[in-house]
Amino acid sequence: MSAPGGKRLLVVVRHSPYSSSLARASLDVALAAAAFDQPVSLLFVGDGVLQLQSGQDCDALGVKNLGRLLASLPLYDIEQVFVDAEAAQHYRLDLAAAPLPTRALDRDAMAELIRTHDHLLGF
Amino acid sequence: MTLHTLNASPASAAFADCLRLLAAGDALLLLGDGVYAALEGTEPRRALDASGALLYLLQPDAAAAGVLGRIGSAAVVDMDGFVELSERFVRQLAWY
Numbered sequence: 510m511s512a513p514g515g516k517r518l519l520v521v522v523r524h525s526p527y528s529s530s531l532a533r534a535s536l537d538v539a540l541a542a543a544a545f546d547q548p549v550s551l552l553f554v555g556d557g558v559l560q561l562q563s564g565q566d567c568d569a570l571g572v573k574n575l576g577r578l579l580a581s582l583p584l585y586d587i588e589q590v591f592v593d594a595e596a597a598q599h600y601r602l603d604l605a606a607a608p609l610p611t612r613a614l615d616r617d618a619m620a621e622l623i624r625t626h627d628h629l630l631g632f
Numbered sequence: 633m634t635l636h637t638l639n640a641s642p643a644s645a646a647f648a649d650c651l652r653l654l655a656a657g658d659a660l661l662l663l664g665d666g667v668y669a670a671l672e673g674t675e676p677r678r679a680l681d682a683s684g685a686l687l688y689l690l691q692p693d694a695a696a697a698g699v700l701g702r703i704g705s706a707a708v709v710d711m712d713g714f715v716e717l718s719e720r721f722v723r724q725l726a727w728y
Binding site: 521523554555556595616619620623624626627628629631 | 633634645646648649652653655722723724725726727728
């Protein structure tokens with residue numbers, strides 16, 4: 510569980526899952542923070558929402574399946590997961606089928622989310 | 633209020649994403665290819681001015697790009713100025 514009163518970390522993810530190692534790195538950071546009982550939230554912005562596409566299959570590509578990793582986040586008490594509603598709509602993403610439960614936010618709500626966290630890490 | 637740093641050209645998705653999350657009263661420091669977003673008379677510059685965010689360019693990068701004469705009223709800071717900005721704003725977010 511997250512320690513009450515800890516500094517709140519927001520990880521802002523804006524890269525697609527397999528274009529670089531950034532997507533994987535962002536999830537590693539979130540997991541590391543959670544392992545140290547730091548309150549951590551995730552915000553998927555722009556192309557970052559593509560990580561939430563269901564049915565990712567990396568067998569042929571030979572890399573770790575980030576969709577499966579995302580699905581495991583609630584087990585590590587990472588449950589504050591937010592999505593850029595406009596980008597999700599842009600890609601016609603079915604958030605109900607995403608690997609984990611998310612909350613869609615408009616632009617103002619995303620700006621507010623940034624304001625209510627103590628530390629920001631962009632990937 | 634948040635200090636944003638942008639190290640990518642105005643044609644990038646990083647610029648577009650950053651622009652959408654800039655709030656009035658935030659500061660944006662342009663680094664690297666980000667300095668081209670400050671070019672006067674361009675659409676990216678108009679969008680930045682309309683955001684209500686305070687605009688800064690990192691001097692060495694703007695000088696290298698040759699754009700110091702084309703950025704109008706945008707403020708230019710050196711490395712010490714960068715450090716001061718990071719002290720003035722409680723949180724910082726990097727776009728790249």
